[in-house]
Amino acid sequence: MNSNSNRNPLAVALLAGMLCLAHEPVVACGENQFSTGGGLRYQGFLAPRPATVVVVDDGPGDRDELYAGLAKAGHRVTVVANREGLATVLANGKVDVLIADLQDVDAMTSEAPSGTRVLPVVARKLRDAPETRDRFDLILLEGASLGQYLKSIDSLIGTVKR
Amino acid sequence: MNGRKPRRLRGIAGSLVVMTMVAAFQPLRASDGSESLGQADSVAPAIRTFEPPAHPRKRGRVAITYQNLGTFGALSGSGEVFGEHETDTHAVRLALDYMIGDRWEAHVSLPFIRKRSRGGFVAHDPRRLTVQHPEAPLLDAGTFNSGWQDLSLGVSYHGHWRGFAITPHVTASLPTHEYPHFGNAALGQNLWSLGLGFDVSRQRDFSNFFYSFGYSYRFIEKTLGYNVNRQQIRLSGGYHFTPRFSARAFVDANKGRGVSSADIGRLSLNLTSEFWYQHDRLTLRESIIGGVSCSYQVNDDYAVSLSAAKLLRGKDRQDLRRAYEIQVSRSF
Numbered sequence: 243m244n245s246n247s248n249r250n251p252l253a254v255a256l257l258a259g260m261l262c263l264a265h266e267p268v269v270a271c272g273e274n275q276f277s278t279g280g281g282l283r284y285q286g287f288l289a290p291r292p293a294t295v296v297v298v299d300d301g302p303g304d305r306d307e308l309y310a311g312l313a314k315a316g317h318r319v320t321v322v323a324n325r326e327g328l329a330t331v332l333a334n335g336k337v338d339v340l341i342a343d344l345q346d347v348d349a350m351t352s353e354a355p356s357g358t359r360v361l362p363v364v365a366r367k368l369r370d371a372p373e374t375r376d377r378f379d380l381i382l383l384e385g386a387s388l389g390q391y392l393k394s395i396d397s398l399i400g401t402v403k404r
Numbered sequence: 405m406n407g408r409k410p411r412r413l414r415g416i417a418g419s420l421v422v423m424t425m426v427a428a429f430q431p432l433r434a435s436d437g438s439e440s441l442g443q444a445d446s447v448a449p450a451i452r453t454f455e456p457p458a459h460p461r462k463r464g465r466v467a468i469t470y471q472n473l474g475t476f477g478a479l480s481g482s483g484e485v486f487g488e489h490e491t492d493t494h495a496v497r498l499a500l501d502y503m504i505g506d507r508w509e510a511h512v513s514l515p516f517i518r519k520r521s522r523g524g525f526v527a528h529d530p531r532r533l534t535v536q537h538p539e540a541p542l543l544d545a546g547t548f549n550s551g552w553q554d555l556s557l558g559v560s561y562h563g564h565w566r567g568f569a570i571t572p573h574v575t576a577s578l579p580t581h582e583y584p585h586f587g588n589a590a591l592g593q594n595l596w597s598l599g600l601g602f603d604v605s606r607q608r609d610f611s612n613f614f615y616s617f618g619y620s621y622r623f624i625e626k627t628l629g630y631n632v633n634r635q636q637i638r639l640s641g642g643y644h645f646t647p648r649f650s651a652r653a654f655v656d657a658n659k660g661r662g663v664s665s666a667d668i669g670r671l672s673l674n675l676t677s678e679f680w681y682q683h684d685r686l687t688l689r690e691s692i693i694g695g696v697s698c699s700y701q702v703n704d705d706y707a708v709s710l711s712a713a714k715l716l717r718g719k720d721r722q723d724l725r726r727a728y729e730i731q732v733s734r735s736f
Contacts, residue, residue: 276471276473276656276693276713276724276727276729277636277638277656277693288607288609290567290609292456303452306452306454309452309454310454312454313454313455313456313457314456314457315456316456317456318453318454318455318456319453319454320451320452320453320454321451321452321453321454322450322451323450323451324450326450327450327451330451331451389610392610393610396609396610
């Protein structure tokens with residue numbers, strides 16, 4: 243797993259940048275300004291512990307915005323279209339989390355080293371199927387949101403503090 | 405100015421104004437959202453990589469803020485309203501914030517104030533004073549008084565602890581010139597101050613909810629030997645409804661040292677004493693102000709925010725009845 247558990251300090255700084263020091267309130271006989279503080283700049287979600295994530299997706303790129311969101315949160319995301327692509331990625335480095343459609347999981351995990359955490363993407367009609375629930379502690383439903391991806395990845399690598 | 409007159413800072417003020425205006429009104433740059441979202445590089449046709457952004461592109465921000473304030477009467481030490489004078493304030497504040505390295509941020513701001521006081525008995529009449537102050541004109545004649553107020557220079561450090569953004573800060577405030585302070589329509593108090601404080605903020609993991617807490621203590625130039633230092637506590641909570649639109653509620657509590665309204669009345673010697681001449685700098689001015697604000701990020705560079713506030717509780721100060729703010733900021 244990526245050992246870098248610290249968020250980008252500049253990102254954190256900018257996160258708070260608008261919040262502080264909007265100004266000190268200035269007063270006379272009557273207030274000449276009032277303090278509103280400041281908003282918090284939107285940074286998307288930040289992953290508590292960034293990881294290296296590989297997604298098997300042979301689609302036309304319609305989920306690229308979601309993958310970009312994972313990257314913005316701090317994960318390094320590689321999207322491969324097939325088994326050959328996965329083999330290439332695995333040959334170049336370690337993978338923390340592998341995300342693949344349920345029907346592809348067996349074929350893809352055969353390429354991955356033992357111990358690679360797998361997060362299957364499951365059709366909604368199969369969400370409660372015994373073969374799904376018995377085999378995987380965590381799943382992603384088709385069409386899951388960015389937040390659900392981030393929560394599942396963090397739960398899988400055991401870093402969510404509750 | 406109690407014998408300690410601040411340096412005239414008109415030159416600095418002018419430079420800040422020019423700098424802020426130039427930065428604020430540069431033409432929009434082309435926006436390439438891919439950089440902020442992560443780059444999609446084609447390593448091979450079947451492989452795409454999304455890298456976390458190495459550094460956010462924006463390091464600085466300029467902002468122009470307009471505030472409209474209205475007061476009617478004053479609040480006694482028990483919170484009762486007295487007097488029938490009203491004030492109208494239009495304040496425009498120019499601000500520049502800039503990150504220095506990954507952790508430090510510098511802040512500069514300068515407000516321009518336009519204010520008037522109307523109605524009621526004119527208590528701030530310098531002609532009544534036993535010791536005359538030719539530098540003090542009659543400000544409360546119902547006309548607007550305008551001018552640059554106090555230059556604020558600050559630096560903050562952005563730390564991080566267990567998911568919280570911790571931001572201690574130091575801010576110095578210096579009058580830009582020797583403006584008169586005797587009157588409801590004064591631009592300000594014409595006193596230097598040094599503020600120390602911190603803010604703690606957090607956006608919860610995987611949530612669009614954020615909140616913050618802040619505390620500041622300001623050391624203010626003494627007046628007639630009185631300690632008039634002030635404290636401020638800030639609470640804020642908000643929600644990002646979309647990446648571009650957020651709303652929040654805030655509460656600011658202010659408490660200061662100084663002299664109560666009752667003692668000011670007793671020591672004013674029928675509005676003729678030197679103590680009365682200095683009383684605007686000495687008043688306790690306790691307040692709790694609450695408000696709501698919303699912000700809209702127009703694009704990568706520009707953001708607009710609107711705020712409204714209400715005096716929830718006040719003592720020994722003027723009764724704030726109207727408080728609105730609009731801010732336009734540009735990141736660069």
